Amino acid sequence: MINLSKRNAVILALVLSVVMWATRGHHVAALTHLPDASWAIFFMLGFYFRSRVVLPLFLVQAALVDYVAITQFGVNAYCVTPAYAFLLPAYSALWLAGKWYAAHYQFQVRSLPLLAAAAAVGSAVCELISSGSFYFLGGRFADTSLAEFTSRLLRYFPANLENVALYLGLAALIHMLIASMQHSAAAKQ
DSSP: OOOOOHHHHHHHHHHHHHHHHHHSSSTTHHHHTOOOOHHHHHHHHHHHOOOTTHHHHHHHHHHHHHHHHHHHHOOOOTTOSGGGGGHHHHHHHHHHHHHHHHHHOOSSGGGHHHHHHHHHHHHHHHHHHHHHHHHHHSSOOSSOOHHHHHHHHHHHHHHHHHHHHHHHHHHHHHHHHHHHHHHHHHHHO
């Protein structure tokens, strides 16, 4: 289990908030072409934070980012349908995957396959819930079928998984660097 000091938890929450605002929606991301980090952020929230309070805070923040992007920056509201509410369980699946990984985490290279597995499973569940609800309940498609949904999953899920891998890979490198520095400092004392 990860043990963050209160100060480090606040810093990390602020950093993750900035990353969410910078990458979610296309109001800022279009300027830099950064892929959306939301999925990786929800996984990291589960991994780093013991408190369950951060989950609803970031769920509200994600909705607020979308609201601001649509109302202030002209981002298309195509994805905002009755199925939008299903982002709550979709993102919660990523948070739970991060929680699961935190419970099995060890600062060793051999825990990296567990990270990859937890991220992949959490992402797959998130994709099924978010895309499935949008496709079947969003009212944007007149004729829905399992075959068409599967074809859409195969088209869109790899890019979402790449985004998660990009951000979690970067986070893992930063985590290893900071943890190594902390271990070195502790060994010198």
